Every structure is written in structure tokens, then in C-alpha cells.
Amino acid sequence: MCSIYCSNIKQDNYENINFYLKLRGPDNTNIIKANGYTFLHNLLSMTGEFTIQPFIKGDVVCLYNGELYNYKTFGDYKSDGECLIPLYEEYGDEFIKKLDGEFAIILFDFAKDKIILSSDVFKTKPIYYSTSNGKFGCSTFKVPLDLTGHNGVRKMPPNTVKIFSLSTLEEVREYQIYEFNLDQYKDTFEDWNHAFQEAMKKRVSDSTQKIFLGLSSGYDSGAICLELLKMKKPFKAYSVIGNENDVLLEQRFKLIDESGISSYQRLPKNDENWKRCHEYIAKNVEAFRYTINSTDPYTKQWKNREYIRLIQDAGSNWLSYVCEQAKEDGRKMYLSGMGADEIISDYGHRGKPKFGHSNFGGLFPEDLSLIFPWNSFYGSTMESYLAKEEFVGGSYGLEARYPFLDTAVVQEFLNTTHTLKNAVYKSVVDNYLTMHDFPFCKGQKIGF
Numbered sequence: 001m002c003s004i005y006c007s008n009i010k011q012d013n014y015e016n017i018n019f020y021l022k023l024r025g026p027d028n029t030n031i032i033k034a035n036g037y038t039f040l041h042n043l044l045s046m047t048g049e050f051t052i053q054p055f056i057k058g059d060v061v062c063l064y065n066g067e068l069y070n071y072k073t074f075g076d077y078k079s080d081g082e083c084l085i086p087l088y089e090e091y092g093d094e095f096i097k098k099l100d101g102e103f104a105i106i107l108f109d110f111a112k113d114k115i116i117l118s119s120d121v122f123k124t125k126p127i128y129y130s131t132s133n134g135k136f137g138c139s140t141f142k143v144p145l146d147l148t149g150h151n152g153v154r155k156m157p158p159n160t161v162k163i164f165s166l167s168t169l170e171e172v173r174e175y176q177i178y179e180f181n182l183d184q185y186k187d188t189f190e191d192w193n194h195a196f197q198e199a200m201k202k203r204v205s206d207s208t209q210k211i212f213l214g215l216s217s218g219y220d221s222g223a224i225c226l227e228l229l230k231m232k233k234p235f236k237a238y239s240v241i242g243n244e245n246d247v248l249l250e251q252r253f254k255l256i257d258e259s260g261i262s263s264y265q266r267l268p269k270n271d272e273n274w275k276r277c278h279e280y281i282a283k284n285v286e287a288f289r290y291t292i293n294s295t296d297p298y299t300k301q302w303k304n305r306e307y308i309r310l311i312q313d314a315g316s317n318w319l320s321y322v323c324e325q326a327k328e329d330g331r332k333m334y335l336s337g338m339g340a341d342e343i344i345s346d347y348g349h350r351g352k353p354k355f356g357h358s359n360f361g362g363l364f365p366e367d368l369s370l371i372f373p374w375n376s377f378y379g380s381t382m383e384s385y386l387a388k389e390e391f392v393g394g395s396y397g398l399e400a401r402y403p404f405l406d407t408a409v410v411q412e413f414l415n416t417t418h419t420l421k422n423a424v425y426k427s428v429v430d431n432y433l434t435m436h437d438f439p440f441c442k443g444q445k446i447g448f
Contacts, residue, residue, distance in 0.1 A: 002053070003140040003394070003434035004063040004332060005040040006106060006129075009148050014040065018146045018379050021288045024065075024140065024394040028052055032082050034061055035110050037136075046209055046332065046399055048079030050227035057085045059111035066125045066139060067401065069202040088116075096161050096177055100202075102402060104156070108166065115164040121178050122339065122405045123158035123241075124146065126390050130154065131169040137439065141286045178407055182368040182400040184417050189431045192412040196432065199406035200227045203335065209399075210331040212233040214322045215264065217441050219429045220337025220404060224436045225252060228335075234261045236331060238322045241371045242269030251439040267321055284395045293441075294357045297371035304356040314386045323396040332342045336389050340404040340429065342376040349425040352427065353386030357381050364421040 003021035011017065014031060018040065022029055025042025030052050032039050041053035041063055055062040062083040071080040080101070087095040088107060096105065096118045096291060104127040108118040117138060119127055129138045130145055132152035137145045145153045146276035156162070163173040188193075204211060211228070215221045215237035228235050237256060238250055256262050267273070287309065294304035310316050326334065341347050347355045359374040376382050393400045403409065413421075415427055424430045425442075433440045 002044050002065040002212055003042045004053075004065050004104065004106060005134070005137075005138040005139040005144050006063060006108075007145070008037045009135050009137065009150065009152065011038065011148060014038075017147050017179075017213045018042070020141050020395070021139070021144060021282070023284060023397060024373075026270055026397040028053070032056075034055070035108075037061075037108070039063055044332070044399055047207055049104050049178065050075070051079035051082065053081065055085050057089075059089065059346060060085050060109050061108065062088075062105065062107040062207050064103060064105050064140075064441075066098055066101055067399070068101040068103060069201075069206070070100040072097075072206075088364045091284055093161070094175070097192070100407070102405075104140065110166065113166045114159065115166050115169075117156060117164070118161040119156045119158055121159045121407050121410075122386070123156065124390070124400075124402055124405060126385055126387065127156040128234060129156060129162075129271070131171075133170065135331070136164070136166075136169050143286050151390050155383075156385075164365070180372070180414055180447070181392050182372055182410060182414060184364075184366070184368055184415060184421075186412070186415045187417050187420065189416065189420065192416060192428045193432055193435075194430075195406065195408040195412040196403065197227060199403040199409045200224070200231065200335075202406075203401045203403055204228070204231070204233050204333070208332060209333040210320075210324040210329070211333045211335060212329070212331040213237055213335045213337075214319065215239045215249070217248040218253070218337075219426050219440055220340040220431065222252065222438060223404065223429050223432055224335050224337060226257070226433065227257060227438055228262070229259055230436070232259070232261065235335075236262065236326070237264040238267055238325055238330060239264065240267045240269050240321060241320045243328055245441050248439050248441055255438075265325060267318075267325060269318070272409050273321055274317055277324060278311065280330070281316060281320055281392065281395075285310065285391050287311070288387050288391055290352065290387070292357050292380050294359050294380065297374045299358055301361070306357060309390055312392060313388060314383070316392055319388065319392050320396075323393055323398055326398060327396045333396055334389075334393055334400045336393075336400045336402050337404060338386060338400075338428065339382065339387050339410075342380075342382045342385075343410055344428060345426045346374060346376065347381075350422060362425070364418045366418050368418070372414075379411075 130150035130299040292306035351363035
């Protein structure tokens with residue numbers, strides 16, 4: 001989790017501006033000035049050689065946060081971000097469509113009077129921008145832009161590339177990175193299984209960083225744990241003990257023990273640990289308010305609204321506990337199950353919501369276009385809970401990766417028949433765990 005910032009409002013002291021940003025990139029901070037703009041990058045070195053940003057070639061300057069999993073297909077680069085300017089030179093404004101990864105990118109072409117700003121398909125990496133009052137600013141977090149004096153700061157939408165005129169700051173073009181195919185025609189889970197395995201492989205095979213996950217007795221962390229065991233990839237699992245199925249967790253711990261290369265740790269859920277990790281968030285995590293809007297996708301009527309602060313969320317505080325322990329253990333790569341609830345189940349099954357923020361109770365129609373995209377596919381809990389992962393995990397200098405939000409994984413799920421989707425709760429994951437005889441609490445939504 002690196003962090004980025006750029007602005008054409010002059011500043012003399014970047015210490016306050018960089019407070020939250022630097023926590024995401026503890027390995028190096030670099031600041032340069034070019035053509036009236038200040039570019040700031042904080043590096044968390046994860047893939048390839050230690051490479052300082054921004055990337056500069058002639059009149060082009062590029063800042064990048066995230067991971068590109070297909071960068072080796074573009075040439076012999078020592079780190080993933082080095083492919084970005086060459087791809088822009090070869091493919092122009094739509095070079096973002098060539099990327100497979102989790103990222104936020106800002107590229108300036110001063111010769112061509114152009115700014116290109118991009119999220120990835122699900123905006124896994126936070127990015128904010130402002131074009132108000134003739135000033136341009138862009139940052140991983142909102143507070144640095146507020147402190148600089150930018151007005152009208154906005155979140156970058158997911159699955160979106162915006163192109164601005166550098167001289168006027170007017171938006172001249174916007175395009176979608178990926179268009180999902182909604183045909184539900186695949187009557188087996190085979191292609192989804194393969195896509196999930198490849199998503200896991202690309203996230204862990206090219207890195208020497210130590211891996212960890214928060215392991216509950218539920219589906220999503222279970223699938224990640226299972227695939228790591230199958231890959232014989234060392235990891236450490238942290239389980240917050242309190243509201244879990246203890247018998248099932250012990251069965252999972254036994255399998256981890258039997259691997260001989262991975263480990264686990266029980267983290268007790270008590271007031272002392274809560275208070276410490278809660279205070280850490282209050283001090284080191286930029287304030288963020290969840291905007292969770294549940295809407296019936298057929299009638300467009302509001303069903304449920306939640307506006308709570310990130311620090312109030314139990315999941316945020318226990319994630320802080322997991323990250324605290326992982327950092328003490330020298331682990332930097334966090335594999336998260338984020339996105340599975342939003343896409344695979346909609347927090348429900350066969351029309352029965354498990355939580356109030358479900359949109360359609362997990363009952364997928366024969367014509368998927370009738371509900372796509374439902375609120376939490378891109379926004380609502382997707383946006384809010386991704387912020388939890390990124391803001392909290394990033395504050396510890398740890399990088400989160402999201403195999404369930406791999407574009408191919410999501411596409412394969414959308415292409416399965418509605419009958420398969422509705423067969424059992426979280427059908428694709430249920431099938432995957434069942435076929436490998438991996439213990440899980442069937443039909444239950446569990447997690448800290």
C-alpha cells in the first residue's frame with residue numbers, strides 16, 4: 001500500500017499533509033516539483049526491485065499505488081509500475097484497459113495538456129481529487145487535499161478513467177475500464193474454480209513478502225486458507241476468538257499444523273485489546289464515514305441506510321488487532337476475503353437477507369440485467385468496507401490484496417446460471433470448499 005499526492009497549490013511544509021499518507025508507505029518518501037506541481041509518493045516496496053516514484057519520462061509524470069499482476073507480459077521491468085509510461089506511449093489514453101491489478105494511477109502529460117486519473121474496476125485503492133477554483137489536487141486520502149486548501153474534494157468512482165485538460169482542468173473524457181458480460185450460461189463451477197485459483201496464484205507467486213490472513217470460521221477466509229494450503233505457500237492465520245465456531249476453527253488449525261510450513265495465532269477478544277486497537281485507529285487512521293445504502297434493484301426504493309464512522313465498526317477494530325500482530329511478526333501481505341459477500345451472496349440467500357444492507361436477499365434472477373449493478377456491487381458496503389481494509393491495513397504499512405475482486409473471478413460468477421447461483425448460500429465458494437473437504441459452517445455468515 002503506497003500512497004500518492006499531487007497539487008498545484010504551493011506548500012512549504014508537507015509534514016502534516018503527509019501524516020496519514022506516510023503510514024501507508026514507510027519504506028521511502030519522495031517529493032519532486034515539476035511545472036508548478038508537487039508530486040509526493042510514499043513507497044511500500046512489495047514487488048520487484050526497490051523503485052522510487054514518481055516515474056518520469058520527458059514531459060510525462062506518473063504516480064501509482066497498488067499492484068499490477070501482468071506487468072511482466074509488457075517487458076523486462078524491474079518493478080511493476082515501470083510499465084505504465086511505456087504502455088501510455090504505446091496505447092494512449094486507454095492504456096489502463098491493459099492492466100490487471102489493484103491500483104490507483106495519476107498521469108500527467110505536460111506536452112499534450114492532459115491529466116489521466118484512474119481507479120481499478122472496484123476502486124480497491126482509495127483516490128480523491130479536486131478541480132475547483134482552477135487548482136488540481138489528487139491524493140490517496142481526503143485530508144491532505146483539505147489541508148492544502150483544495151475545495152470540492154471528490155472520491156474517484158470505481159471502474160472509471162477520467163481525462164482532464166491540464167490547462168483548463170475541465171473533464172474532456174470519461175470511460176469505463178471493464179464491461180461485465182451478464183449472460184448466465186455456465187452450468188458448472190469449473191471455470192470459477194480455475195479463475196479463483198489463478199487469482200490467488202497471481203497475488204502471491206511473484207512476491208517474497210510474508211503472507212497473512214484473518215481466519216474466521218466462515219466461507220471466504222476459509223477459501224483463501226484452503227488455496228494457500230493447496231499451493232504450499234507459507235502463511236500465518238490470525239483468528240479473533242469470541243464469536244466464532246471454535247470446533248470448526250480447531251479443525252482448520254489442525255490442517256494448518258499438518259502443512260508443516262504455516263502457522264496460526266488465537267487472538268482473544270477482550271476489552272483491553274479492543275481499547276488499544278481502537279485508540280490506534282483514532283490516532284493513525286483518517287476519519288471515514290460509511291455510506292451504506294440498501295436499495296431494491298427492481299423498484300429502486302430505499303430499504304436500509306447506515307451512516308456510521310469507520311472507528312465505530314467492530315470489524316475495523318478487530319482488523320486493527322490482526323494487523324498489529326501481523327506487523328509485529330514482520331508480515332506485509334494481507335489476503336482479504338473482501339467482496340465475496342457483496343457479489344456472491346448480497347448478504348442473503350433465496351430472497352432472505354442475513355443483514356439489513358442486503359439489496360435483493362441473494363436471489364439472482366434469470367435476467368441479471370434487471371438488477372445489475374446492485375448498490376453494493378460497486379458502492380454501499382463494497383466502498384465502505386474496502387475503506388476499512390485500506391485505511392486500517394494501510395495505517396500499519398501493510399498491503400491488502402483481494403482475490404474475490406479479481407475481474408475474472410467476478411466475471412465467472414456472473415456467467416454461472418442463476419440456478420447454480422441460487423442453489424446454496426455462496427454457491428461457488430460452498431462448492432469449492434466441499435469438493436476439497438475443507439471444514440466450514442454451511443449456510444452461516446460468520447466473521448469478526
